[in-house]
Amino acid sequence: MRILIVEDEPNLLRQLKAGLEGAGYAVDTATDGEDGHYLGTTETYDAVILDLGLPEVDGLTVLDRWRREGRTMPVLVLTARDSWSDKVAGLDAGADDYLAKPFQTEELIARLRALIRRAAGKATSELSAGGVRLDTRSGRVSLDGEPVKLTAQEFKLLSYLMHHKGKVISRTELIEHIYDQDFDRDSNTIEVFITRIRKKLGSDLISTTRGLGYSLNDAD
Incomplete structure (x- = not known):
C-alpha cells in the first residue's frame, strides 16, 4: 500500500515515514500544502496523512x-489543535478520520489500516481467498492453516490483490501502490513476485489476464 504524508514538522515527518515503512508501506512525503496537493492530484495513493497547519496552503484547503x-482516497487529518471545531471542519471538508497531536504512531497505523480496509469494503483485518489467509494487523499469511513466509514485497503485492479480490489489477497499478515515487517502473519485479507467490501459495491463486494484468481468484 502506498501512503502520502503531508507534514511540515521535520522530526514528526521522519518518525511517521520510518514507522510506516517499518509496517510495510511505501511512503511519499510533502512538507507544504502546495506540494501535497500536487502529489495527491497527480499520483495514486491508498491513503493520505494530512496535517492541517501547513505552510503555503493549509490542510483544509x-x-x-x-x-x-x-x-x-481515504484521508487521516492531523492537528495540533485539540478542539471540536477543528475536528468538525476536517470531517466536513472530506476527512475520513482524525488524530490530535501528540499521538502514538501505533494508533495512527491502526487507524490507517482501518481506513484502507473500509475503502476496499473489508470489515476485519483478516483477508481470505480460498485456503489463503492474510492478516493485515500481524503481517501473517497462512495456507490451509499452515504459516507461509513471504518477503516484505511479496506480502505488499498479495495484500493489495487481496484488498481488491476479483478485480483485474494492471502491472502499472501494482507498481504505483506497492512502491514509492522513485521506483524504476520499467522493472520486471512484479512478474518475479507473482511467480514466487504462486510457488508458495498455489499456481491457481493469481490469474493472469493477458494484456490487462492480474487478479486474485475470489473463490472461498
Missing part, C-alpha cells in the same frame, strides 16, 4: 480541493 477534484 488542500483536502477541499482534492474532494472537489474527485479524489476519493
Whole structure:
C-alpha cells in the first residue's frame, strides 16, 4: 500500500515515514500544502496523512480541493489543535478520520489500516481467498492453516490483490501502490513476485489476464 504524508514538522515527518515503512508501506512525503496537493492530484495513493497547519496552503484547503477534484482516497487529518471545531471542519471538508497531536504512531497505523480496509469494503483485518489467509494487523499469511513466509514485497503485492479480490489489477497499478515515487517502473519485479507467490501459495491463486494484468481468484 502506498501512503502520502503531508507534514511540515521535520522530526514528526521522519518518525511517521520510518514507522510506516517499518509496517510495510511505501511512503511519499510533502512538507507544504502546495506540494501535497500536487502529489495527491497527480499520483495514486491508498491513503493520505494530512496535517492541517501547513505552510503555503493549509490542510483544509488542500483536502477541499482534492474532494472537489474527485479524489476519493481515504484521508487521516492531523492537528495540533485539540478542539471540536477543528475536528468538525476536517470531517466536513472530506476527512475520513482524525488524530490530535501528540499521538502514538501505533494508533495512527491502526487507524490507517482501518481506513484502507473500509475503502476496499473489508470489515476485519483478516483477508481470505480460498485456503489463503492474510492478516493485515500481524503481517501473517497462512495456507490451509499452515504459516507461509513471504518477503516484505511479496506480502505488499498479495495484500493489495487481496484488498481488491476479483478485480483485474494492471502491472502499472501494482507498481504505483506497492512502491514509492522513485521506483524504476520499467522493472520486471512484479512478474518475479507473482511467480514466487504462486510457488508458495498455489499456481491457481493469481490469474493472469493477458494484456490487462492480474487478479486474485475470489473463490472461498
